[in-house]
Every structure is written in C-alpha cells, then in structure tokens.
Amino acid sequence: MSSSYLIHDMIRVCPQTGKVLEDQARVRTLPELGGLTAELTTPRNAYVSFQIVVKLGDAGVQGIRFEAEALKGEQGEIGAGEFEFYAQWYHGIKDRYYPDALVPLDQEGGGPRSLSQIAARNGVANQAYAAVWVDLFVPSDAQAGGYRGALRVTAGGETESHEIRLRVLRTAVPDESRIILDLNSYADNISRRTDALRDNPTRYEDGTYFKTEQQFYRMAHEHRCLLHYLPYQHSGKMPPTFAPELEGKGKQMRVKDWSAFDEHFGPYLDGSAFAGTKRGEIPIPYMYLPFNFSWPADYAKFGMKGYRTEFAAIMEEFHRHFTEKGWLNTKFELFLNHKKRYKLFPYDGDETRFVWDEKINDIFYDLSKDVLEKEDGAQFIFRTDASWSYGLHFDKYANMIKLWVVNQQMFSWFPESVEVLREAGCDIWTYGSAERISTSLLATVFSPLAAVARGIDGFTYWESTKWGDRWYETPDSEGSTAVFYPGDRLFGLQGPIPSIRLKTIRSAMQVADCMAEWIDEQPDGRTRMGEAIAAAFALKPGAWWPGKPDFLDKPPYEWENKMFSEAPRASLDNSLAPEAFNDLRQTLWEILS
C-alpha cells in the first residue's frame, strides 16, 4: 500500500523526493506535514484548499482513486459534491520539478483526465510521488460550527481514510470583491495561444470564440479575479466583435450595428456569463473601452476638428447604448496604451516618461469630457497606467483621471498620493507581474494584502495568458506572465485550466476581502489589519512606504533603468516561511469569529 498525506496549501512537494520545494518552509517532511492538517478553519461562502500527496507503490499511479464523503455537523452537512480534485502537473524549472498547472481530475475510466493518463503525459522522470489539489467550497448557507468527514485514498487495492475536521465560521466572504485582483491581457492572445481557436478562421462569427473566452472570464471570476482584456493592439487595430462596426466618416460617423459587440460583452456586463459560479451573476466591475488613438477617429485627422467630431460622437453613442442596456455596475475605462517605442504614434499614452507627452491626458480628456463628466447612466472613466511620471501627475490629474494603475515600486515612493487621489474620488491599483513558479507561494499572497494595508483598491498582473508554446514543459518567463494554461491540446477542455498560483491568489483574496469588509465596519480597522499583516510577515514599521530615491529631483526622462534596482522598494523578506500566511489566516479568523 502506498502512503498518502494531507498537507496544507502553501507549499509544493517534489514528485521525485517527496520533499517540500519551498526551502523556507518550517516543516519539510510529509509525515510531519500530514499530522498538521487535521483541522481546517474557514469562513462561509469560501473555498478551503489542501493537497493529497501519494507515495507511489509498485503500480505507480495506476488505479489511484480519491473519494470524499459529506462533512457532517450538528447543524447540517456539506455535501461531497463541494469537493473538487485536480491533478498537479509538473514543469521543469531550474533542474527541479515544480507543480503549477492543475488538471481537473476525471476519476472514472481511463480518459484523458484520469490521474494515470495525466501522469503518463507529464512524464516526470523517476516519479515517486503524485499530488492532487483539493478545493472544498463551504456554501454561504452552511451553519457555523464543527463538521467531520473522511477522504479516502485507494491505491494498489487498499484504501486509506483521512479524517477531515472543518470549523466553519459565522463570517462569510462577500460575493463581490472589495479588492480588485486584475488579470490583464491583450486581445486576442487567447486565440493566438489556443490551438482550437487559432485554427478556426470563423471563430468570432460561429460563437466558438465567445464560448472559450467566457471560460477564462468565469475561471478568473471564480478565483476572485477580473480578467481584463485590452481590445486593441498598439496600432489601434482590433479583432472582430471587440468594437461595434462603424459606418460613415466625419459628421456622418455612427455605429452601424451593435449586435456582435453586445453578444460578445453583454453577458459580462449583465453578469449572466457567471451563472452557475459560486460567486454568482455579478457584472464585471471594470472593462476597457475600445477607444484609442486610431479608433474611432481617423488618426489622419489628429489635430483637426474632424478628429474631435468622430471621437466625441461615438463616445456619446457608446454611453447612450450602455445606459439603455442597463450596464450600470461596470466602470468603462478610456485607456490609451500606445507606446512610442513601437513607432506607431509619437506619444506615450501609457507610462509617460517624457513630460511633454502629458498633453495626451489633456487632449483626450477634452475630447471625452462630455461623457466622462456625466453623473447619470453608465460610468465612463479615464484611466492611466503611471510609473515614471506618477510623482508629477497624481496631483495634477486627480480631477481628470479616475483610475490610477501605478508601478508598485514607484507607488511606494509617494504615500502622500493616496490621500490626494482618494479626495478626488479616484480608484488606485498597483501593477506588477505574477510570481515565478520557483518563488515561494508566500510571495503570491503579498499583493492583495499590500492593497489592504495601504488602503488602495487593487493590484494588476500586467499579463496573465502568455503561457508559451511549451508551457507543459516550462512556461514562458517561468510562469510570471500566466496564471492559466490552455486545456485543449492535452486534455480536450475548451477553456483554461487553473494554476496553483491562481488558487493561492484566491486564498489571499478571500482574506483580503474579509479584511476590507471588516475595516469598513471598524473605526480602527485598517490599523488593526495592517498590524496583523505586518506581524505575520515580520514587516518593520513603515515597510509599505520605504522612502523616496535620491533621483526624484531629476525629470523622469533623465532617470535610467538601472537606478531602480537600488531605489527603495516595499518587498517581502525572502527568508520568511510560507506558513506565515497560515498564521495570518488563523489570526484573522480569530478576530472575525
């Protein structure tokens, strides 16, 4: 009989040695770990995750099965159907195997998603351990209290039973996220990076694209994230259906047909795309507009009155249409992503470095202000992504730009900006990348919690779907540009499969959302939550705001990239044990219970 172990969700295990891959972990052997995960604590309306690691016997992964029974408590039960099992897929990184992709496990028969088939495809050399990720959803109507049940692992004809003790708190994670964890990407990378879509030239007309794209949005939604899909390339061009078809020019320009655009985006904006998810049919909170330097207005007219005529008329038409459709719960962003490095335009609309490019803010605000300043109907806002010039711009443009997405390092240099932007009614996110797969999982929980501690609204991963052609071996940029993987080529799924890091993001978001809700209800809430986070992560006072670099007296176009490596940065101590997040969760649940 193989030996199986239930372990917590903040570490990963080597499939060859059974050792914990997080070098900083406090407990690093499976027998010790297995004894620690007997009791789980969770709020309601939340996922609680753990892992099963199986030491393989002579039969390898053949015939291994997992079976959960309903968890029973004095007030009721949590059904066995609330358990979900995922096989862990191993990637080769730095001469080690790390699990990251998670394949929904089909335990029946020998199909493409049985553990044995997945392991055979994965082809880990000298594999001695297999691991399964388990999500258990605790519904919002579950009664607080203790529950017990068992999870059985069958291998080699023998069965091991693991007792699960679950403590459900009275508190519940809100359906709507209070913090935005924004998974950015660029249209239409999903098609470019998914075999079935790439090879289908009618994907936008025959509905297959919409179905696949919705699976990405749904997966993001279910993990308390927002997929944020910029519709246009740097040239301004868009794939079909990412903007409505226009007709006419100049004063005759108008939307010819909304139908394809509405079919594409309507389900996200009325929430129906999320039917059947645990969070329910919540409209997406933010969405990029297709407006850019060369759409809808003809850039050949830039600087002439006809450019304004075309731009302003179509924006007005958008606002009217969105309002009539009742899309009132989403903030629609005018965002100008163009960068002069691509030689398509002479201005940086994104991350302004040369201060004279700030005129773009003034020009496009002026073109759009009739809609941006409307107090009724759909909410249209001006967004900027700021880095070099943030310190020069936050005060100057606080009344025009209402969504600020700021380089996380540079944001930390300007604590005074928070109050200025807050007073002007702005939303503030920071941006960075997803963590590399070989980085401790603890680093992944940092960004949502940093948002809570600093009193801002969210965090952006600048890219989330660039998994790379050989992701199943080693993902591009070691996973820092993807939190999903495509399910079609290997597993026959028309949509994404999640990653362990995406699961970790959700765990952090559940904590962050509970914290944010509690902060709103408590006069000293942010201070107390900030202290809890600081204590868990051993942060020194002032760590969130590490001071200003000495080159701020120079204009940003005189800064050099190499200066940033030595400039102040709010970061996590790399020697910290991943269990620090478990400590924080425990502290929070005690506060909330």
Next chain:
Amino acid sequence: MKTKPYDLMEIARLGVLFLPGDFLEDIMPPERKEYPLLVADSDSEFALTDEIDFVEDHYNALKRVLLLTERIDSTRSPYAALWIRRPENPALCEVMVAGSALPSEGVLIQKLWPELARAFGGMPTRRNRDRGQTVYYPVRNSDEEIVGVLELTENIEPMFI
C-alpha cells in the same frame, strides 16, 4: 467602369511625392537621434527603447502621409512604414514611423537586407514574398539626399504587438 488597380510601386511613387524628407531626418530631437548610445552599457530591450522620443509635428506629418498613401487605391490594402539607417551605425536600420501597422521585421534596430539596402542606394526595389509583396522606395530631403525608405507591403502579416 472597372479600373486597373495601381501597382504597389506606383502607389509608393505617389506617396513619396508628399513625404517631407526633412521631417524624417529630424524626427527625433537632437539629443535622442543617437539614442542607443545613451544606454550603451545596457542589454535590456526596454531600457533601450525607453529612450525613444519624437518631434511630434514631424512625426504626425509623416504618419498622416503614410495613412493616406495606404488609401490611394481603395482596391488594395497595403500598410506603409518609413525606415532610416542608424546615424551611429549606417549598416543598421530601424523603422521610424509606421502607418496602420508595423512591418513584419519588427521595431528593433537590425541589419540592412539587400532589397532595403538597394533602395537606400537610390533604386526603387520590389520584394516578392510568399503570397505577398513589398516595395521599397527612396525618400529624399530638400537637398535631394536619401534620408529614408518608404515601405509598402501587402498580404504579409504585420508584426503583432
């Protein structure tokens, strides 16, 4: 009446008539013209291209002509771009202004290839490519010096970015 489509080379010839070569010569401010030298000790692509800046009036005038050149024949749909030789190293070239799309060769500094080099030498040059075609046409300044090359390409996938 059905009219014969313009040859791509003829469209390029017409476009070049309206392209102010002096603006292409001075499309970057003086302190940025040799921008690679500003970050000579960095091998980061982003550090290099962070140094790019344009004289907006010059850029916009050229961009407008490129966009309009692409429309000379409504039965064709080429995309246009302007190439220069790098002033600090004339063996290298770089696209400086793109019309509606980027050349498939991309935006980074690269070695001249024979057809482009021929156009920089004064010879309008045609390049047949799989199912598509590119023409290169010299662009001159007001002193009649060649300061760049107009590219028109059809039926070749532009750079995706």
